[in-house]
Amino acid sequence: MTADFVALLAPWCIATLRGATPLIFATLGETLTQRVGIINLGVEGEMLTGACVGFAVGVATGNPWLGLMAGALAGGALSLLHAGLVLGAGANQIGSGLAVWMIALGGTSFFGRALVGNQVTPLPNLGSSLTDGIPFVGTVMAQATMAVPLAVLAVIFVAWWLAQTRPGLRWKAVGESARIAAENGIHATRVRVTAIVVGGLLAGFGGAVLSVDYTQTWAQEMTKGRGLVAVGLVIVARWKPALVLPVCLLFGLAEVSVLRVQSAGYEFSPHLLGTFPYLVVLVVLVLSHIFARKASAMPADLKAVFA
């Protein structure tokens, strides 16, 4: 009995973990960005760019790790545009994020043409002869790659860093009030640029994980709004890095359920099923507004963006 249950549960767990991993990186990155008081809708573009560049480098070099690194750097580079517009030219944050997204859409569309249909060397699985025997964990490890534990470690590290270190405190201060942070000798602009770039690096990395590790293909606009979902999930996670993990797993679960329903042979339009993850995020977003006092958790300087 238990063996059957485990056999049923394991593929769900694996799929959820793997599906959620790209989103975890992007959401974590955007959480840091929003904690310093900046909203970056360009996350979608950064993920897309990371996916495209990561895939290209992975194919060209045959090394998925180089691809992941390249994807991260590409995302970081693109985020510099957002930083420049918002902090250098005082541009509106929403508009700037959308402009970055537009440019990434067009850019990846163009550069990605050549990549369609290519094969990339995937990341090796975690499993080994040592672990294959272990009932549940072994199956999971056999199918998962390094990306998953990296995501979990990243969440843990960022949560600790923000809560327990001096630079983490300074970043939080900048998000609450750049003016007061400056009075305490903190260079608010420098912190914000750093946070935006870190967000871009993480989003780019997440995008690369999506193309190189999860799907192992490239397709136009393949992120399908995951970056925007990330922005919404930051709010659901109340801007707390630790909550990013469960919230993204929820989204991953929603996606996986869709795929399972399809493969189970039910007669359901795949397109209609495809709306399910977005609807789940919307519902969770609404619920989090009903049940929690959102206003109190939002970094104060971020509120000014929406006022």
Add this chain to the structure above:
Amino acid sequence: MMADVLAHFEKVTRHFGDLVAVDAASLEIRSGEVLAVLGENGAGKSTLMKLLYGVYPPTSGKITVKDCPDGISGPAEALRQGIGMVFQHFSQLPALSVRDNLLLAWPKTPFWKSPRNRATGDVLAKLRELAPAIDPETAVHDLSVGEQQIVELVKVLNIRARIVILDEPTSVLTPAETDRLHGFIRQLAADGVAVVLITHKLRDVEACADRIAVMRRGAIVDVSHRGERSMQEIVTLMMGKTVDRNLPSPQPVRNPVDRLVLKNVSAEASGAQLRDVTLTIGRGEVVGVAGVAGNGQTLLAEVVAGIRPVMEGDVLLDGERIARRQPGETLSTRLGYIPEQPRENATVEQLSLAENLALRDLAAGHRTSGTSIELLHAFNVNPPIPGKPAGTLSGGNLQKLVSARELGTPRPAILACYPTMGLDLAAIEMVYEHIFAQAAAGAAVLWISEDLDDLLAAAHRIAVIREGAIVAVEKNDGTLTRDRIGALMAGMPIVSEAA
């Protein structure tokens, strides 16, 4: 002890556009001494000290600080040089804990700020000394204003400041807390710190000043040692003429008819509460509300003005309900309502002065009338250009603009919250004149103020609010004293009065 000169102002001037905020000021700041910088609102006291703190540079003149040849480039540098300033609006992050706020300002915070780290324990030492009751893990927005001020003071003390500047610190304290602060100040000076106390209250000067610098219209008109001048002389220097503080006193009312009635009002909003508030104000009556800031005054005003809904109870004006029940209801307030912070709460910055004066009509969909110029002049709003966007006005002028709108036509009731904040004496007199004129014409006036002297001089009755409840309503018939009100405000047992 020979006092060191720690800082020196030499003919310092500061312009903001056409406005001369500080005019050729020369002053010395000495260690071990409490220097009171005294002047009425707008005299330039805050600006003078902000120049020292590096918030902005002087337009001309020089400020030298001992052991600091390069000058102060900004507040961060000032902190490094041992100059700390406690502003009227605290420089704290309300969402973070007390400990985090202190660690933020402390130069020796280690990378890992774990509670078990010995270094982070040091940052709390002074806090434990001054206020052991404050739990360092509470978020600052959960503290009372007096407690927040202590945290602010600890921030400054933690950097071993040699110059501590306090900007109007007693405006938010109960009389008892004020006495405690005066004690701290004297202790600091005894320890060798140079304390600069910016204030407009003679009481502060009497309690702890060693030297008194009087400012008027941006210039330092006199510097004297304690005892050299009488209080009357100092007042004259402050005001520029011999002035008896001439608050127009309201006409006495006999057996007033109930006009504005609060019945068992309970409400709650963003951390503040009102608990079973009952208050009745009659025709022509002026009822003052005294209390430490943050005890529910804002919520009280917003409930009476119909902005926040009541959970229980009612507010009636001339027998008609004016309280809001559901958040979705739309009510247009019939009271003359002068809220605190007029920029955020009473004006639309993008609209012109004329449009702001006619806001009620515009919101109701009516055309505007053309009386704006007269109103602007009557209330001394500067510059009196009806077409100018309201956002360009200074805080004081916005206060006058809102007063003009609310007090310019007869109203059944007036709700005034700190209506003289940020105004100079002439403007204060003008606003009071208009408020009491409304009372004389039959309006019921509910007046929330931080100035006990004003309330005692002019209100018929004074209600004291504490923690969202009205703890007492006293007739102001000449026997009511500051001490009694202070005790009620603080919730202390009433001791027999010292006159």
Add this chain to the structure above:
Amino acid sequence: MSLVTRFPVFAVTVTALCFLFLAAAFFAALGKPPLAMLYSLVVYAVGDAYSVSQTFAKTTPILLCALAIAVPGRLGLISVGAEGQLHAGAIFGTGIVLVAPGLPSVVLIPLMLIAAAAGGGLYGWIPGILRARLDVNETIVTLLMNYVSVLVVSALVFGPWRDPASQGWPATMKFPEGAVLPAVPDTRIHLGLLIGILLAAGLHVFFNHGKWAQKIRILAGNRKVGEMFGLSYAFWVVALMSAGGAIAGIAGIAEVSAIQGRLQPTISLGYGLTGFLVAWLARHQPLVILPVSLFVGALVAGSDALQLFAKVPAASAVIMQGLLFATALAVPGLLARWRAYRDR
């Protein structure tokens, strides 16, 4: 206050010049002669009758989507939902046509338009009510909802509404004559454009004159004060978001009916996002949206033609819009900083 004087001519000129420079750089990076490309772009946009017709064809949905964003934008709401509302309107409009294809056009076309407006309006109402009641951020809700209605279109077109005759490419049946919006003969200038222009004029009057204009200005400037004097922010949020959605819905059915002739998955080429860009550039002023959407429509039409004839990649239109947007965001701020630095 005159809306023209609020438009800094200098900043606009500098923006235009910067954009042209960036566009030229873009072409150079692709290995094409920049000036020749820019010239071709202009020619393909307005060079002959066909190009002009194409430009107007592109302008119409952009204009309508821009108005759809500008209407809630006047209250300070940041809606990016025109794309989703466009598709929702297309669904509802197509639904009416599929249910009653035989009706005469005098009846069918208004019904179709009303249905589309209702569908788009509903799709705008949802984020509106969420914002009004629960203060849920409308930007994120509209962005996510965009994906949903696009997928629903595909679901319908691959599923119950699929025309068996369309073999390789899923689509509904071709719209009957009675359901096609009237157009200027031999061009792609159709009723939708007229509707857009009339709406722009009407919205200008609505937002600048009359009693509602003042109420909205007050609420947009300071919500608390507006509510203090009896105005309802919640009401206007819902009303304006729904109205905006309705306009985008009309854009959707106009594309389906007049340009594509049937509902299919590719009815929009990102008009929603382009509309946002235009509304933003025009500072949400309806009369300014008219020339700006024409300009961007010309840009899109020209880039499309450039792609066909000059072998410039298809994504150029999107990239150019992104560059235009980025330039328009950067220039005013940089100019202000330069001026402040110079005045110091």
